[in-house]
Amino acid sequence: MRTNRKPLYQRKAFIIIMILFLGFVGIQFVRPDVPNPPVTGDLEVPADVKAIVQRACYDCHSNNTNLRWYDKIVPVYWGVASHIKDGRADLNFSEWNKLAPADQKAKLWESINQIISGAMPLPSYTAVHTEAKVSPADLAVLKNYLASMVHNKPADTAAINAADKQYQHWEKNETAIAKLPTAANGIAYIPDYKNWQPISTTERFDNNTLRVIFGNDIAVKAIKENNIHPWPNGAIFAKVAWAQLQDKDGTTHTGEFKQVEYMIKDDKKYASTYGWGWARFKTPKMVPYGGANVLFTNECMNCHKPMAAEDFVFTLPIKH
Amino acid sequence: MKALYSLLAACTLMLAACSDNKPVELYNNKAALPSSPKYNLDGLKVITSFVNKTKGTASTLYGNDLALKAAIEGNKIIAAKEVFTLVTWKQQDDDHWFGAKIPSDVESVEVIKTASSGNNVAVNYEQLEGRNLDLKTDTSGQAERIKYILGQKPSVLP
Numbered sequence: 001m002r003t004n005r006k007p008l009y010q011r012k013a014f015i016i017i018m019i020l021f022l023g024f025v026g027i028q029f030v031r032p033d034v035p036n037p038p039v040t041g042d043l044e045v046p047a048d049v050k051a052i053v054q055r056a057c058y059d060c061h062s063n064n065t066n067l068r069w070y071d072k073i074v075p076v077y078w079g080v081a082s083h084i085k086d087g088r089a090d091l092n093f094s095e096w097n098k099l100a101p102a103d104q105k106a107k108l109w110e111s112i113n114q115i116i117s118g119a120m121p122l123p124s125y126t127a128v129h130t131e132a133k134v135s136p137a138d139l140a141v142l143k144n145y146l147a148s149m150v151h152n153k154p155a156d157t158a159a160i161n162a163a164d165k166q167y168q169h170w171e172k173n174e175t176a177i178a179k180l181p182t183a184a185n186g187i188a189y190i191p192d193y194k195n196w197q198p199i200s201t202t203e204r205f206d207n208n209t210l211r212v213i214f215g216n217d218i219a220v221k222a223i224k225e226n227n228i229h230p231w232p233n234g235a236i237f238a239k240v241a242w243a244q245l246q247d248k249d250g251t252t253h254t255g256e257f258k259q260v261e262y263m264i265k266d267d268k269k270y271a272s273t274y275g276w277g278w279a280r281f282k283t284p285k286m287v288p289y290g291g292a293n294v295l296f297t298n299e300c301m302n303c304h305k306p307m308a309a310e311d312f313v314f315t316l317p318i319k320h
Numbered sequence: 321m322k323a324l325y326s327l328l329a330a331c332t333l334m335l336a337a338c339s340d341n342k343p344v345e346l347y348n349n350k351a352a353l354p355s356s357p358k359y360n361l362d363g364l365k366v367i368t369s370f371v372n373k374t375k376g377t378a379s380t381l382y383g384n385d386l387a388l389k390a391a392i393e394g395n396k397i398i399a400a401k402e403v404f405t406l407v408t409w410k411q412q413d414d415d416h417w418f419g420a421k422i423p424s425d426v427e428s429v430e431v432i433k434t435a436s437s438g439n440n441v442a443v444n445y446e447q448l449e450g451r452n453l454d455l456k457t458d459t460s461g462q463a464e465r466i467k468y469i470l471g472q473k474p475s476v477l478p
Contacts (some may be wrong), residue, residue, distance in 0.1 A: 109419045116418055143418060152373055155348060163476075164477030170476045177478075194365065194477040200348060201369045201380050205412065206419025212369055212380070212475075229346055242475060248383065254475040277426055284478040307416065309344050314416050320353035320361055 027074045032081045037063045041097025049145045052138045053093065055131060056121050057111070060087030063094035068129070083125065090302065102207075105149070109206040110303060112142050117306030150205050155245045155255065163245055163255040170257075170284060183288040185297055187279035189224050189263060193238035199223065199317040203252075209241040213315055223317045230275070230311040235265040237313070257284055263313070273297050274304070274312050351409050351423035356453050358446070359405055359431050360442055367391050367404070368475040371411065371421075379408040381472050388474070395470040398443060399432050400436035405429065406469050428451060 008014055039062070043053060059065050060083050071080045075078075091107055092098075099107065114120035116139065121132045134142075180188040196214040203210055217225065217233035222228050228235075238260055245255030264270070264277035278300035280289035290296025304312040353361070357369050364382035368391075371378045383391060387402040408430075409423035429448040445466050447456040 075326040113418055117416075146419070167473070167476055170478055197361070198366050198369075198380060198382075200351075200410075201378050201423060202414065203371045203378060204417075204419060205421065210369060210371065212366055214366075223347075229344070240475075240477065246373070249372075251370055251372050253370045253473070254368055257476040257478060286478070303355065310346065310416075315414075315422065316348035316416075318348045318351045318353065320355070 007182050022209065024074075031077065034065060034067070034081050034084055037094075038067055039063050039094040041095060045094040046145065048141055052134065052141060054309060056115075056134050056138070057091075057132075058093060059129070059132065060084050060121075060125070061091045061093055063088070063092065070128070083122070106207060108146060112139075112146060114306065115139060115142070119306040143292050146206070152205075152246060152250075154248050159243065159245060159255055163243070166256050166284065177286060181281060181286045181288050183271075183279040183281070183296070184292050184294040185277065185279065187264065187277050189260070189279075189281045189286045189288075190236070190238065190262060193236075193240075193260060193262075196220070196238065199237070200315045201243075204241075204317060208244045208246055210252065211239055211241045213317075214238045214240070215317065219317075223319060228311070228313075228317070230267070231265045231313065233266050233268075238265045238313075239263075258282065259289070260286070273309075274301055276312060277302075322352050346351055348422060350412065350425055353407065353426060353429070354451070354453060356448075357395075358448055358455070359429050361407075362404060364403065364405060366475070366477070368472050370472070376411045377427060378411050378421070379406055381406045381469065391472065391474045398434055398441050398470075400434050400441050402432070402434040404432040404469055406431075426451060426453075428456075430465060430469065432466060 005011075016151045018245040041049065045053070054062075059067075065084055065231075067080065071077060091111065096104065111120065115134050121129075121134070126133045177189070177191070180191070182188045193214050193216075196216050197220045198212050199215040199219070200213050201211065202213070214237065216234075216236040216238075216246075218232060219237060222232050222235055240260045242250045242254035243256040243258060246252045259280055259282045261280040262278070263278075265275060266277060267275040270277045280300075281287065282289055290299075304314065307314055324431050332408070336410035364384055364425055367381040367383045367388055369378070369380040382387060382405045383401040384401075387404050390397070390402055391404075408427045410425045410427055411421040414420035414422045427450070427465060431446045431448070433444045435444065436442070443466060445462045447462075447465070448454065449456050
């Protein structure tokens with residue numbers, strides 16, 4: 001019997017598969033480097049806490065990356081390599097000593113909130129690396145650890161004096177600023193925020209601050225008219241933070257003014273930053289956060305990302 | 321064509337079932353202040369805010385322009401037409417941020433209004449209680465509350 005089928009190596013399908021295969025082998029050599037630089041200062045926490053953090057976070061947030069064989073196959077490897085690069089840039093437990101103690105504390109609270117919201121570890125990562133998932137029991141361990149670090153105590157003399165000194169300057173109107181400071185992304189400090197309506201007050205016991213969030217007229221009108229999902233263009237929030245100054249009887253007053261932060265809604269102008277313009281000004285001198293580096297907005301966005309369903313706004317406004 | 325539409329509808333339903341469809345809460349409804357003729361926050365500015373960790377309450381003191389100015393000067397002289405309003409909420413944990421507390425049910429609204437009466441200035445105090453803002457009829461301790469509210473140092477708002 002005569003067959004008119006061509007030999008295997010002449011068939012079209014075979015040739016295409018071979019080309020794809022060779023291409024696949026070829027791209028394996030295009031490998032961005034994922035070095036494991038030396039550990040300069042590791043996270044120091046109780047062993048049970050450390051075990052969870054190592055298992056769930058260290059593959060991307062430390063210099064001890066443990067790549068599985070399937071992570072090393074291109075194109076998966078490209079994705080993994082870029083995750084690790086971004087992950088280490090944002091938070092690297094192997095260079096923990098490079099952060100000031102206050103920043104270390106802030107990072108830990110931010111991280112746990114990222115875990116609670118389901119933003120971290122990345123769902124796309126845990127889908128494959130199931131062992132990185134943080135169980136409710138793990139989360140309880142982490143929460144207990146952080147809660148145990150909170151201590152309420154009456155303010156010391158230094159804090160009281162610092163607040164008094166700042167108050168006296170402000171009271172005499174010595175803090176008025178002639179030229180409005182501007183953040184690297186072009187957003188200038190808006191002095192009028194203090195005449196806006198407050199939309200909520202919050203206490204942050206993780207970093208010992210008290211906060212009042214003000215909304216401009218457009219924001220307040222939107223709240224009244226149930227038009228905040230999404231917030232209308234032109235809405236602006238100003239969130240002011242003060243250090244806590246606690247009395248002996250447990251009443252905690254606003255101490256030193258720390259910063260004012262703005263979120264300015266404009267879905268066109270700020271399309272690349274979730275439709276919001278972000279800026280933070282520190283101390284009564286209103287020093288722009290981030291200096292000349294416009295990438296400071298990444299920090300704002302990373303933190304607010306879990307609130308995407310609420311138009312990136314954390315605090316629920318109060319109607320009145 | 322009809323079959324295609326049904327299939328599409330079925331797929332949409334299936335996808336909807338998969339997504340985490342918890343209703344998005346947009347307002348802090350618990351802490352909402354009912355609009356009431358008994359007080360009005362319109363046009364009032366923030367003088368200060370404070371929390372009581374022992375009682376688990378958060379308060380914000382509002383005032384009109386005259387009240388804010390007087391507060392910054394230490395309320396040494398009580399002039400007419402000053403309005404101070406102190407709103408106190410119970411606190412609740414912030415579901416969006418472990419490490420934060422936000423206002424919960426309104427506990428009280430205290431209003432101080434000053435008015436000239438002859439050569440003097442009369443200081444009127446009212447306390448509204450709870451969700452319904454019922455007027456507190458027991459007037460004992462009013463002088464102390466007035467002193468407390470007028471003794472609050474304004475927050476630095478540069």
